Amino acid sequence: DAGVTQSPTHLIKTRGQQVTLRCSPKSGHDTVSWYQQALGQGPQFIFQYYEEEERQRGNFPDRFSGHQFPNYSSELNVNALLLGDSALYLCASSLGFYRGTQYFGPGTRLLVL
């Protein structure tokens, strides 16, 4: 049973560029949440997708956007990258958008130069 997978594992971008991160949920899960973990910090909630719609959003600017596909996989897009966007981006999947226990993938480490 495959767990949550994310790609790529590492990414280096320069300021102003755009980036797309991808996530495949655990088998049987229908909800995907994205978190940003800066170095030395706890993860911060970005947003959550269920039935291909954004259901919850944290305190992140509109530069952060996402998408969920019919097969429940998801993408996180970040436009106009800033140095401060350098972080580990974690995807979590669950069954049901408000009550499911969230299981995390290995993350994508983004470095913005």
Next chain:
Amino acid sequence: AQSVTQLDSQVPVFEEAPVELRCNYSSSVSVYLFWYVQYPNQGLQLLLKYLSGSTLVESINGFEAEFNKSQTSFHLRKPSVHISDTAEYFCAVSASAGGTSYGKLTFGQGTILTVHP
């Protein structure tokens, strides 16, 4: 909204000694509580969770945590630690019903547990 405070940023301990990692939370609604563990350069792994029922929950590798509603705490304990328990531990909370925090996890800042031989 919820908030989580992990009272110790680092906890050093010797192998086979007991350990307690402290977590306090604040919430205006009922909550679910979680402990996740993160090994270096990896994602988060669910260690244990409290959803309802017995306030004492256990993991398969010997950790336990007790939900104390009056103290708003969910401390993590292990009676005898191993070198392999060295990792960062995160306490997290989510609203159990309704409100703008429904469905999202709010994490503490993490506690780095270092087990020395």
